[in-house]
Amino acid sequence: MTARLSAWLYRHSRAGLAVLLSAPLAWLLLAYLGSLAVLFLSAFWTVNGFTGDVVRVPTLDNFITIVQSAVYRTVAVRSVGVAAAVTVVTLIFALPMAFFMAKVAAPRWRHWLVIAILTPLWASYLVKAYAWRVMLANGGLIDSILGGPGHGPGYGLPATVIVLSYLWLPYMILPIYAGLDRLPNSLLEASADLGGRGWRTFRSVVLPMLVPSIFAGSIFTFSLSLGDYITVQIVGGKTQLIGNLVYANVGAADNLPFAAALATIPAVIMVIYLYAVSRSGALEEL
Amino acid sequence: MTLSPTARWMLRLAMAVGLAVIYVPLLIVLINSFNIDRTFAWPPPGWTTQWWGRAWDSTGARQALWTSVRAGLGATAVALVLGTMVAFAVQRYSFFGRNSVSLLVVLPIALPGIITGIALDAAFRSVVEPVGIGKGLLSVVIGHATFCVVVVFNNVLARLRRLGGNLEEASADLGADTFQTFRYVTFPLLRSALFAGGLLAFALSFDEIVVTTFTAGPGVQTLPIWIFSNLFRPNQAPVINVVAAVLIVLSVVPIYLAQRISADAAGGGRV
Numbered sequence: 376m377t378a379r380l381s382a383w384l385y386r387h388s389r390a391g392l393a394v395l396l397s398a399p400l401a402w403l404l405l406a407y408l409g410s411l412a413v414l415f416l417s418a419f420w421t422v423n424g425f426t427g428d429v430v431r432v433p434t435l436d437n438f439i440t441i442v443q444s445a446v447y448r449t450v451a452v453r454s455v456g457v458a459a460a461v462t463v464v465t466l467i468f469a470l471p472m473a474f475f476m477a478k479v480a481a482p483r484w485r486h487w488l489v490i491a492i493l494t495p496l497w498a499s500y501l502v503k504a505y506a507w508r509v510m511l512a513n514g515g516l517i518d519s520i521l522g523g524p525g526h527g528p529g530y531g532l533p534a535t536v537i538v539l540s541y542l543w544l545p546y547m548i549l550p551i552y553a554g555l556d557r558l559p560n561s562l563l564e565a566s567a568d569l570g571g572r573g574w575r576t577f578r579s580v581v582l583p584m585l586v587p588s589i590f591a592g593s594i595f596t597f598s599l600s601l602g603d604y605i606t607v608q609i610v611g612g613k614t615q616l617i618g619n620l621v622y623a624n625v626g627a628a629d630n631l632p633f634a635a636a637l638a639t640i641p642a643v644i645m646v647i648y649l650y651a652v653s654r655s656g657a658l659e660e661l
Numbered sequence: 662m663t664l665s666p667t668a669r670w671m672l673r674l675a676m677a678v679g680l681a682v683i684y685v686p687l688l689i690v691l692i693n694s695f696n697i698d699r700t701f702a703w704p705p706p707g708w709t710t711q712w713w714g715r716a717w718d719s720t721g722a723r724q725a726l727w728t729s730v731r732a733g734l735g736a737t738a739v740a741l742v743l744g745t746m747v748a749f750a751v752q753r754y755s756f757f758g759r760n761s762v763s764l765l766v767v768l769p770i771a772l773p774g775i776i777t778g779i780a781l782d783a784a785f786r787s788v789v790e791p792v793g794i795g796k797g798l799l800s801v802v803i804g805h806a807t808f809c810v811v812v813v814f815n816n817v818l819a820r821l822r823r824l825g826g827n828l829e830e831a832s833a834d835l836g837a838d839t840f841q842t843f844r845y846v847t848f849p850l851l852r853s854a855l856f857a858g859g860l861l862a863f864a865l866s867f868d869e870i871v872v873t874t875f876t877a878g879p880g881v882q883t884l885p886i887w888i889f890s891n892l893f894r895p896n897q898a899p900v901i902n903v904v905a906a907v908l909i910v911l912s913v914v915p916i917y918l919a920q921r922i923s924a925d926a927a928g929g930g931r932v
Contacts, residue, residue: 381838388754391839395750396762399743399810403765407777407807410784414776417783429787468682471675479664479672488676490916495683497912499868501888502905506686508892509693509701509902516689516703544683573664594771602773605870609892618775625779625875631786634779641773649771 418635427629437636447620451640454617457536458600462547462593464540469547469592474581476548477555478563489552496545504609507538511610530612538610539600546595554588555581590652597648601641617641687909694906699899716903725887732798732873732883733866736805740862741855743806744813751814752821769808777808778875785876796878804876805869809862816858817851824850853922860915860922 384391419433441447476488495503510516511534517527528534558581566576604618617640624634664672697707716722747766751759769777781804785796828850832842870885877886888904891897 377840378838381840384839392750392754392756395746395754399747399750399766400762402739402743403769403807403810406781406784406803407769408765409788410780411776413784413787414780417787468675468679471672472679475672475676479669480676490920491680492683494912494916495687497864497915498687499885499888499905499908499912501868501870501885501892502690502908503686505888505892505901505905506690510686510689512701514702519703541682541686544679573668598771598773602775602871604775605889618773621775621779622874625782631779631783635783638776638779642776645772 414635414638417632418639420632422630422632429632437633440633441636441640447637450615450617450620453532453615454601454641455644457532457539457616458597460536461539461543461600462596464536465544465547465592465596466589468540468544469551473548473551473555474577476552477558478560489549492545492548492552500542501605503542504538504606507534507541508609530610532611532614534610534612535607535614535616538606539603540596542606543596543599546599547589547592550588550591551585554585558584587655590655594649594652598645601644690902690909691906694899694903696899696902699895701898701902712899712903716900716907719900721882721887721891722884722900722904725882725884728798728882729867729884732801732805733863735798735802736809736866737859737862739802739806740809740813741859744810744858744862745817745851745855747810748814748817748821752818753826766811766814770811774808774869774871775875777804778872781807781872782875796876796881798878798881800876800878801873801881801883804872805866808869808872809865812861812865813855813858816854816861820851820854857919857922860918864915 417429418437419435421430421432421434421436422428423430472492476485476492480488508530511527511530512518513529514524515527518524521527528537562580562584563576566580571579602618604616604622607614607616607619617637621634621637624630624637628634692705693701694712695708695710696702696705697709698705744766747762750756751763781800785800789800790796824847828846829842832846837845868885869883870889873883873886877883882890884904888901891901
């Protein structure tokens with residue numbers, strides 16, 4: 376019986392393909408794209424202010440409110456600013472670290488350095504944000520290093536950028552390390568033979584070839600920061616990002632249509648960003 | 662590349678500072694779990710192990726841990742099956758829309774979690790709940806599995822690419838049918854990739870909070886949700902700190918396992 380089925384599958388390879396694709400596609404199309412479609416549709420619905428029921432009549436009201444209100448514009452700009460700042464900060468830390476790992480450290484050390492970067496990825500997100508909450512607390516470690524209670528940054532926007540950068544740093548280091556690891560040493564030697572000093576070689580040879588890796592890392596740092604609303608609650612003080620507004624509208628305000636309309640902002644920004652960086656070949660580096 | 666000794670030392674210093682920045686916060690959590698002061702005054706005024714005892718007795722933490730384990734195992738199981746199937750389809754066949762399928766698998770993890778979360782929430786509220794099925798643990802598993810598929814997919818795909826089809830053709834030449842080939846040739850070669858993908862999927866699910874917030878039914882509390890809901894209660898802070906310390910220590914386990922596996926895979930590479 377199985378032999379027959381097997382022979383039939385061999386002759387009809389398309390049937391095999393259909394079987395393989397059926398369940399995963401059904402899942403992803405129904406559970407995921409279906410849900411995204413419902414979300415996108417519901418962004419055009421409204422909530423009856425009196426009864427709290429969802430009114431399923433398509434209108435642009437939610438989007439008009441968002442565009443016209445200064446608060447939402449400010450929060451959207453702030454969120455993009457935080458995501459960009461986190462990307463820059465992680466890049467500044469990741470470049471020298473990845474360069475050291477790939478080109479300076481002794482080969483037998485490389486393996487252990489990669490593990491040292493990987494291990495904290497397995498430690499819980501909340502635990503890491505929490506660790507910073509304790510360190511940034513009034514009179515905590517950071518304050519006492521900087522000269523006593525109140526001398527540190529405390530909770531707020533800078534703390535949010537610091538903690539998000541901390542959380543996503545390995546996601547930036549690893550693709551850059553992989554890119555540098557593939558970069559042949561002969562290119563660096565050729566540059567040196569042509570008179571390029573360390574900095575010149577880095578700027579004119581290494582950096583241009585690293586662009587796809589850097590963009591690949593930035594997809595993580597940018598996307599993960601853009602949707603975050605947990606870290607900002609833990610160390611952000613009263614700071615609000617898009618994620619907080621979406622969360623508040625789903626929970627406390629129970630206005631899912633408006634939350635859906637707000638969520639289209641990061642979604643659209645991310646799709647544009649993915650499209651922009653995909654032209655550099657960054658998606659193959661993920 | 663010729664680096665001046667100064668440049669080498671600067672890079673070495675950057676690496677050391679970077680590693681210190683990564684590890685000091687985690688170390689502080691471990692130290693603070695023995696800090697006698699409830700608000701973690703620094704430096705610690707004294708030491709105690711009573712928080713570890715209180716955390717051990719915390720039923721909330723235990724129940725949440727158990728919920729997390731169940732959700733993680735469910736999501737991992739679904740992700741293993743679906744991820745492997747897509748990986749085979751994408752690697753072994755060429756068909757119209759193959760790139761779109763790869764993109765569709767990656768999308769749940771590329772878009773911010775809050776979008777996946779409220780999309781699933783919206784779908785549940787407007788499509789599934791009217792049928793009479795409410796949110797519960799199952800909806801959490803569905804949500805987690807959706808973004809866990811990609812890690813299994815990536816691992817299996819990379820392994821299939823490296824293996825090529827020669828061994829399977831040899832198996833077929835020797836008279837094995839499709840299922841025998843899968844059972845005796847393909848699956849054993851895939852095993853370590855499946856394990857690594859499954860491990861990663863479980864870790865992703867175990868740590869997830871955003872999608873969980875939006876898909877968990879009433880009363881369903883995973884460990885991250887439990888931690889988050891107790892984070893702002895000063896009374897619970899020492900217990901949370903101990904749970905955090907435990908999670909930090911446990912994060913070494915998957916790294917150790919992954920190391921064993923890759924050593925294994927390197928051994929299997931002789932085939």
